[in-house]
Amino acid sequence: MTVLLSLVLALAVSAPPTLSDIEDEVVCPTCQVTLDQSNAPIAERMRAFIRDRIAAGDSKEEIKAELVRQFGPRVLAVPERRGFDLLAWLLPIGGAVLAAGAVGVLAWRWSRAPRGDPGPLAPELERRLDEELARFDG
Amino acid sequence: MAARLKLGAQALAVGLVVALLALLVWKLVNDEGSAIPSALARGERPVAPAFTLPRLDEEGTLSLADLRGKAVVINFWASWCVPCKEEAPVLEAAWREHRDEGLVVLGVDFNDLRSDALAFMREVGMTYPVVYDRDGALVADYGATAVPETFFVNREGRLVGKRIAGAINSREQFERDFEDGIQLALGS
Numbered sequence: 001m002t003v004l005l006s007l008v009l010a011l012a013v014s015a016p017p018t019l020s021d022i023e024d025e026v027v028c029p030t031c032q033v034t035l036d037q038s039n040a041p042i043a044e045r046m047r048a049f050i051r052d053r054i055a056a057g058d059s060k061e062e063i064k065a066e067l068v069r070q071f072g073p074r075v076l077a078v079p080e081r082r083g084f085d086l087l088a089w090l091l092p093i094g095g096a097v098l099a100a101g102a103v104g105v106l107a108w109r110w111s112r113a114p115r116g117d118p119g120p121l122a123p124e125l126e127r128r129l130d131e132e133l134a135r136f137d138g
Numbered sequence: 139m140a141a142r143l144k145l146g147a148q149a150l151a152v153g154l155v156v157a158l159l160a161l162l163v164w165k166l167v168n169d170e171g172s173a174i175p176s177a178l179a180r181g182e183r184p185v186a187p188a189f190t191l192p193r194l195d196e197e198g199t200l201s202l203a204d205l206r207g208k209a210v211v212i213n214f215w216a217s218w219c220v221p222c223k224e225e226a227p228v229l230e231a232a233w234r235e236h237r238d239e240g241l242v243v244l245g246v247d248f249n250d251l252r253s254d255a256l257a258f259m260r261e262v263g264m265t266y267p268v269v270y271d272r273d274g275a276l277v278a279d280y281g282a283t284a285v286p287e288t289f290f291v292n293r294e295g296r297l298v299g300k301r302i303a304g305a306i307n308s309r310e311q312f313e314r315d316f317e318d319g320i321q322l323a324l325g326s
Binding site: 029030041042044045046049070071072074 | 216217218219249250251252253254272273274
């Protein structure tokens with residue numbers, strides 16, 4: 001079973017990429033949508049370039065790296081997980097963790113807030129309350 | 139303690155909003171690229187944004203500063219752009235005719251595959267210098283919106299004349315605007 005699983009994984013890793021593996025991760029630079037959604041002339045040329053590179057035996061990462069070399073990082077549909085672009089991944093996660101922490105702290109404080117007997121009223125307030133109630137009763 | 143915490147959180151939130159507004163204002167004020175086409179349309183002569191970009195026609199880089207004292211025609215193009223192919227012979231002819239007077243035609247290729255750009259240059263017989271604006275920074279600085287677009291820089295490094303943009307509707311009009319721009323850039 002383990003051997004079979006290893007074989008399947010090895011085949012998956014070594015399998016050449018297809019155009020559809022890459023075109024939804026690369027942006028057409030003139031229309032700002034992924035290649036699979038664009039019919040712009042440059043998108044057509046980029047698809048032809050990717051097909052040529054696949055035929056030449058390049059891996060998906062090699063093809064994307066070459067496109068970045070030619071068009072810059074803006075060609076990637078999602079930011080890279082390194083350098084300054086790493087912030088695009090870390091900030092949402094950090095924000096979610098902070099928000100969850102804030103909700104947790106607030107929920108904890110609300111759950112521990114004192115309830116039930118609020119204790120005796122101040123004498124002055126008690127006197128005024130008695131007067132008001134007596135007026136209603138009267 | 140709770141009141142101080144609340145006050146601190148409110149101050150932080152207000153501070154963040156103010157910082158974001160300041161960033162927005164800074165971006166709007168410093169976004170000079172888009173100001174160039176409107177300045178040219180008003181007949182002004184804004185300073186041409188400086189650049190240093192890698193060359194496509196040979197090894198190395200080329201800066202606008204390298205061309206100081208020369209009149210420069212800056213033409214943004216891409217190999218997949220049909221009108222770029224139509225106007226390329228006019229640009230080449232201008233370069234050959236006026237280069238001895240101190241005119242440089244400079245092609246700026248962008249949003250293009252390098253191999254396609256080199257094939258295009260060979261096909262149209264382009265002999266003037268060409269740089270590659272990989273990140274589109276120069277396109278943004280000049281306020282160019284599409285290809286082809288052409289700007290004229292005079293010997294003092296100022297943009298002059300009309301910005302010629304888009305497909306050629308009338309070849310005579312295009313050649314007239316183009317020649318007017320060249321003469322303004324040359325200062326004659």
